[in-house]
Amino acid sequence: MRDVGVAFFIGLGAGMLGGLAGVGGGVVMIPLMVGVLGLTQHQAHGTSLMSLVFTGLAGAVAYSTRGHVDVTAALALAGPAVLTAGFGARYAHALPEWQLKRSFGAFLVVVIALLVLKPWLVGLSAPAAGVSKVALLAGAGAITGFLAGMMGIGGGNVMVPAMVLLAGFSQVLAQGTSLLAMVPAGLAGAREHWRLGNVVRRLLPGLVPGVLLGTWIGSAVAVRLDEGALRAIFVGVASYSAFRSLRARRPAPAPAPLGAP
16 A cells, blocks of 8 residues: 555656656656666666556546647647557567666666757758658657657657757647657557567556646646756756666676686
8 A cells, every 4th residue: 555655656756747747756756766666677667658658548638628738730740659669668578687787777877868969950951841740740750759768758758859859849839748649659659569578557546636636737837948947857857867777787797606717
């Protein structure tokens, strides 16, 4: 019962971040589930992705009521993501835990760099339009699906920068659209993690209500903040998670048995 209560507050914090920054909140949820609840990295990724489906659903509803969701773009992102999410989940399952932690940290560093450099990158190229825009979104969706399945995240970490930097979306519109797109993609990856035994089901009764409440709060606040503040919130939280993950150590080799040649 204690773990379910702790899971509720972890989900609450993750949901608030998801609603605020347009990401699934896995950058908060995964380190906390490993550090506080004692889950393995693989279990944290699978359980995070399962609960973050609800983040996407609740966040998309909240953003859409204010006109900040592009349904066509969400479909272009979600279609390829559904196809690749299962591959990402299986790849993560095959990695040693220390490698999965470091991969998670390295991924966050790249995303942080993109968002920090956004003011200088936006003017470097004209936003894509027409067929090029659809192809761009489909490509971002395919990459996002794989990374969502592998990293246990909703996918906004990739979708939001791609839409803002390359497709001319505002930060708020990109966040709402990414939340909707992550629902089918997250379901596909979570289904594979469930099959592989990486979802800790006893925590879901705490995580899911916390995520739903937190997402509603975060989404309501997000539409009242400027884009710089939203990016700063995400970069601060992601930087801490990246630092912790990159410090994962490779386990020492087991000593040779006595009498071995």
